[in-house]
Amino acid sequence: MASTTNEDASRLPTIDLENLGLDVGGHLLVQHALLNRPPGTRLAVRGRHPALAVHLRAWCRANGHGFDMAGPLPVIVNGSSDESRRHGAERAGSALPGQVVERADRRWGLAARGALVEPGGPALSVDWVDRDLVWADVAPRLYAQAAAGQWDPATAVDWDTRVELPAAVEDAVVQVMTYLVENEQAALVLPARLLSRLHPHFREVMQLLAVQVADEARHMEVFTRRALLNRTELGVSGAGGRTSLQTLLDEPDFTLASFLLSVLGEGSFVDLLRFLHRHAPDSVTADVTRLAARDEARHVAFGVAHTAHAVERDPAFLTRLRTAVERRHAALVDTAGLNQHVFDALVLIAAGSWQPAAIERGWKKVQQLQQAMDEGRRRRLAFIGFPEDEAAALAALHTKNFM
Amino acid sequence: MTTSLVLGAVAYDPKVVTIWDGFRTWFRGQGFAFDYVLYSHYERQVTDLLAGRIDAAWNSPLAWVRSRRLAEARGEQVRAVAMRDTDCDLTSVVVVRADSSLTSPTGLSGRTLATGAVDSPQATLLPLEQLRTAGHLRDVRVLRFDIGTGLHGDHIGGERAAVEALMAGKADAACLSDTNLLTFSREGLMPSGAVRVIAQTDPYDHCNMTAGPSADPAAVEAFTRLLLAMDYADAEVRPLLDLEGLKEWRPGRLQGYTALERAVSTSGFYDERGRVTAADYRP
Numbered sequence: 001m002a003s004t005t006n007e008d009a010s011r012l013p014t015i016d017l018e019n020l021g022l023d024v025g026g027h028l029l030v031q032h033a034l035l036n037r038p039p040g041t042r043l044a045v046r047g048r049h050p051a052l053a054v055h056l057r058a059w060c061r062a063n064g065h066g067f068d069m070a071g072p073l074p075v076i077v078n079g080s081s082d083e084s085r086r087h088g089a090e091r092a093g094s095a096l097p098g099q100v101v102e103r104a105d106r107r108w109g110l111a112a113r114g115a116l117v118e119p120g121g122p123a124l125s126v127d128w129v130d131r132d133l134v135w136a137d138v139a140p141r142l143y144a145q146a147a148a149g150q151w152d153p154a155t156a157v158d159w160d161t162r163v164e165l166p167a168a169v170e171d172a173v174v175q176v177m178t179y180l181v182e183n184e185q186a187a188l189v190l191p192a193r194l195l196s197r198l199h200p201h202f203r204e205v206m207q208l209l210a211v212q213v214a215d216e217a218r219h220m221e222v223f224t225r226r227a228l229l230n231r232t233e234l235g236v237s238g239a240g241g242r243t244s245l246q247t248l249l250d251e252p253d254f255t256l257a258s259f260l261l262s263v264l265g266e267g268s269f270v271d272l273l274r275f276l277h278r279h280a281p282d283s284v285t286a287d288v289t290r291l292a293a294r295d296e297a298r299h300v301a302f303g304v305a306h307t308a309h310a311v312e313r314d315p316a317f318l319t320r321l322r323t324a325v326e327r328r329h330a331a332l333v334d335t336a337g338l339n340q341h342v343f344d345a346l347v348l349i350a351a352g353s354w355q356p357a358a359i360e361r362g363w364k365k366v367q368q369l370q371q372a373m374d375e376g377r378r379r380r381l382a383f384i385g386f387p388e389d390e391a392a393a394l395a396a397l398h399t400k401n402f403m
Numbered sequence: 404m405t406t407s408l409v410l411g412a413v414a415y416d417p418k419v420v421t422i423w424d425g426f427r428t429w430f431r432g433q434g435f436a437f438d439y440v441l442y443s444h445y446e447r448q449v450t451d452l453l454a455g456r457i458d459a460a461w462n463s464p465l466a467w468v469r470s471r472r473l474a475e476a477r478g479e480q481v482r483a484v485a486m487r488d489t490d491c492d493l494t495s496v497v498v499v500r501a502d503s504s505l506t507s508p509t510g511l512s513g514r515t516l517a518t519g520a521v522d523s524p525q526a527t528l529l530p531l532e533q534l535r536t537a538g539h540l541r542d543v544r545v546l547r548f549d550i551g552t553g554l555h556g557d558h559i560g561g562e563r564a565a566v567e568a569l570m571a572g573k574a575d576a577a578c579l580s581d582t583n584l585l586t587f588s589r590e591g592l593m594p595s596g597a598v599r600v601i602a603q604t605d606p607y608d609h610c611n612m613t614a615g616p617s618a619d620p621a622a623v624e625a626f627t628r629l630l631l632a633m634d635y636a637d638a639e640v641r642p643l644l645d646l647e648g649l650k651e652w653r654p655g656r657l658q659g660y661t662a663l664e665r666a667v668s669t670s671g672f673y674d675e676r677g678r679v680t681a682a683d684y685r686p
Binding site: 021022023024050051054055057058059061062064079080081083084085087088118119120121 | 488489491492493494496580581582584585586588589595596599600603634635636638639641642648650651
């Protein structure tokens, strides 16, 4: 505490609080007056609040300032605690959009990117702090598109349309929807897991994954709602399909999980959803598959861009990607793959009736769908950096369950 | 770790565990074998300090007074080795409602004065002593709020209750620390401008780190040196300093306890040998 005599206060810098008390915000004016003044600076305080001197004494003590109450005006002696508090503070990277550092510091904790981070506080317990293991330059643009492209399940689909299909076709739609919901659940859980382990410095990726989770939540809703439009029960969930999805959830690495889910799985799913939209027997099925396909295409775009980014920075990453595909294939080699009920339902939906000729057409269309899926996977694998022959071989190893 | 020290502290709030656990880790990180024991009230802490069961005590001003008296009565000595910057130069005030006819403590006669707990230096012993010395306590009915007895006023419930009684018209005036005058006004317990200060005590000091008579002097010296070296710029120790309410530790000083020594004797709280003599004090 200052104990020096209160020299002529009129020569000191002085703040006039008028009637304002320190109990109703007067300290803000005092702090403002002390701002950027070196420790030891003396500041006289003028004011008409009856308890001003008592308040100032308590406030100065609590805030590490000295005081001198001996003269006609109370005098504050600026302390050094504000300066000490800022000692060692550093910027958590740049605040400019999309500008990320190579490695985010866990000690930044939950500070906003670009904030001046006071040292101390708990370090973040996150796994992914390296830019090249999570980033894609397209992420900020994709997030903006994702945020702008959100649709309301209640109004984006005309649920009041009358849907009257032959019972078998309706059953087929219910079976496919049952399968879709199961896959969407996996597609929700996986990015949710990834984003909880991601350093928030990579904000646009985190935001994109968060919207992806929200997308999948809506997909689950609309597919369930379509399934129950004319039914009270869902179709069959095959053990092989669930086993296939579990291998996705078991992948602990960010890039590998994103690669398996988005590049290969959701990429194939976009083809499936477009197929269902094209052959939809009713407008509700057409709407829900169209809306979901649009979202899924965005998920694929990030997965492809991120994986390509990782490979560009480290071409040896291709080996890890190849191993991940082979490992998943090996884990699933003895499983049934796509649920037979789902396959048959796709054929019937594409056929539109039980006529033998129609069934043959439907069968061929599902064959074409599988070829299209395979070609899509090859194209994306080649884009990422695999040679053509290797891309073809790896595309063929993808799960028969599509996702 | 060659030197070690066991500190006693009173658990007046759950945060005390966080504070001393944190300090314990910090001291041990400096190679000093520090540990702590928590007490439910100050009286047992003081008797344990004098019995040598702990080496040092984080003492309230009242606990300091008793420690000193007990030690000197036995021909021993305790030392105030450190205190917080926030322990220096406190004052207490007597306030009335803004619309009260009272303008100075001279008019308190025949009125009701609300205070904190019986063992609160800041909200009971010190303001009452100053009023008594000035002759303003005659015919004053003291309405005491014995909340957290044994915690020597660390629990602010007594002060809060005294102010509530004032605002509810159950008392004509109330005693509280300058810190709580500001705090309670900011919280809205007594809105800004709702009370007037009619008296203020002379500055006094609050807690100190008391070294016991049987503590190893080298350990006390090492402990004190480390305490005084704690730097608010150090991000590791700063949260603990914030919790304990200080920006820096300072060397202990005794000049701020004179008024409390007098208040303790006049009110008969402890006798000169440090025995508890207040009849209505049950920690």
